[in-house]
Amino acid sequence: MRLHIQGTGLKLTTAITDAAEDKFGKLNKLLARFDREDLVIDIELSMTTHRHHKGKVFRAEINAPIGRHHVYGAAESEDLYEAMDQCAATAKRQLTKLKEKAG
Numbered sequence: 001m002r003l004h005i006q007g008t009g010l011k012l013t014t015a016i017t018d019a020a021e022d023k024f025g026k027l028n029k030l031l032a033r034f035d036r037e038d039l040v041i042d043i044e045l046s047m048t049t050h051r052h053h054k055g056k057v058f059r060a061e062i063n064a065p066i067g068r069h070h071v072y073g074a075a076e077s078e079d080l081y082e083a084m085d086q087c088a089a090t091a092k093r094q095l096t097k098l099k100e101k102a103g
Helices: 014-029 080-102
Strands: 002-008 040-047 058-066 069-077
Touching: 002 014, 014 040, 014 080, 040 080, 058 080, 069 080
Parallel strands: 002 040
Antiparallel strands: 040 058, 058 069
16 A cells, blocks of 8 residues: 655645654555555645635545545644544544445
């Protein structure tokens, strides 16, 4: 599994990249059954607007094509790290559901 982290409208610092790898890397346990070397998970971290300083201005999005299934999650929040947490939780729920269906 490889994580492809992209920043849109914000600079990806090492702290942000490390946090994203930590939060989304935990999904690796659920992806063990889809053990493929070529699996690429796209993660986009963005700032929705530069004009507003309050409200939900940060967005995290995960996009993972897994075989014939597709895992997608997105979250917006006032804090980038909170948006990453919510997005990872959404992806975890979807992967758990896939795992239970496959039995």
